[in-house]
Amino acid sequence: MxxxxxxxxxxxxxxxxxxxxxxxxxxxxxxxxxxxxxxxxxxxxxxxxxxxxxxxxxxxxxxxxxxxxxxxxxxxxxxxxxxxxxxxxxxxxxxxxxxxxxxxxxxxxxxxxxxxxxxxxxxxxxxxxxxxxxxxxxxxxxxxxxxxxxxxxxxxxxxxxxxxxxxxxxxxxxxxxxxxxxDVTPLQQRQVVESFFAACRSGDVATLVEKLDPEAVVVADGGGQVSAALNPVCGADRVARFLAGIFIKWPEIEASLEDAHGETRMVLRRGAAVAGVATFRVAAGRISNVWLVLNPGKLETWTGIEDLPEGD
The missing domain is CATH 1.20.140.160 (PhyR, sigma-like (SL) domain)
Structure with a gap:
């Protein structure tokens, strides 16, 4: 050769x-x-x-x-x-x-x-x-x-x-x-997340608490690049106030639900830029875990789909 x-x-x-x-x-x-x-x-x-x-x-x-x-x-x-x-x-x-x-x-x-x-x-x-x-x-x-x-x-x-x-x-x-x-099916997860999303946008903490497991946990990842809770937020009431506070502190944020890779996610946008992505675990019809990624370095795939090599 x-x-x-x-x-x-x-x-x-x-x-x-x-x-x-x-x-x-x-x-x-x-x-x-x-x-x-x-x-x-x-x-x-x-x-x-x-x-x-x-x-x-x-x-x-x-x-x-x-x-x-x-x-x-x-x-x-x-x-x-x-x-x-x-x-x-x-x-x-x-x-x-x-x-x-x-x-x-x-x-x-x-x-x-x-x-x-x-x-x-x-x-x-x-x-x-x-x-x-x-x-x-x-x-x-x-x-x-x-x-x-x-x-x-x-x-x-x-x-x-x-x-x-x-x-x-x-x-x-x-x-x-x-x-x-x-696990729940993607459809079941979507239904619970839709209800939860509506409660988040309403700002009604009492209604939001009802959508959460009593021992719900939020983990936020800002990576030191943006403001984020440094430790997990635990308990339905604290989680509800934390999530409702996002929409109060950032009124310019537009939120939407998007489905991909077997789950429904809440995507937070500031103008054309994705500022955060929240994903959820659902148990017994309620949200038990919220994983909120705010670190800009971990949101790069959301600015445009990666180029595949030619021939793929």
């Missing part, structure tokens, strides 16, 4: 695999910017090889996935330390409808029953739950249940035995299953 053919093959591989690697990275890291950085580092590792070494790779897509998984493990391993310096609460990044980061590409022959543990949707409740797993559990679950890799393949990627990887994925799946048993 001559140098021109090697270069053409490299370019074609990068073009084809970028969207899939980004989707893997987002599910593993919960952040578009971190996913993009991980993809960039993966490509650096690819080009760090000699042309002869790249030519010897029989399956470039598998090589890239292995490298990406190892990069993500390193990032997840340092996440606890980095978040100690984060201002306020940290939340995964909510994705706008149509985001390339939301679309996995699963391997052929994967078990549909096992894949159902982590569906194609990327709800905030699921992403928060993934964030609570250990790095190894998260990587094993995402690669197997979402992207359809066999345990033997994942074992090679993460340097563990297939039996150890199977156990990691099984442990993680139990946590996911516990969460999914509490």
């Amino acid at each position: 001559n140098d021109a053919h090697v270069a053409e093959g490299d370019a074609a591989t990068l073009l084809t695999e970028r969207a899939r690697l980004l989707a893997i990275g987002y599910r593993m890291l919960g952040s578009r910017s971190e996913a993009e950085d991980a993809v960039q580092e993966t490509y650096v590792r690819w080009y760090r090889q000699t042309e002869h070494e790249r030519a010897e790779v029989r399956n470039p897509a598998a090589w890239l996935t292995t490298a990406m998984s190892r990069v993500c493990l390193n990032v997840l391993g340092s996440a606890r330390h980095r978040r100690e310096s984060y201002v306020g609460e940290w939340l995964p990044e909510p994705l706008a409808a149509g985001s390339v980061l939301a679309a996995p590409s699963r391997a052929a022959g994967a078990d549909p029953a096992e894949q159902a543990a982590v569906a194609d949707d990327v709800t905030m409740a699921l992403m928060v739950l993934l964030d609570a797993l250990t790095p190894a559990e998260r990587v094993a679950l995402v690669l197997h249940d979402v992207f359809g890799y066999q345990f033997s393949e994942i074992a090679d990627m993460v340097g563990r035995t297939p039996q150890a990887v199977r156990k990691l994925a099984s442990t993680a799946r139990r946590h996911i299953d516990e969460e999914r048993r509490r």
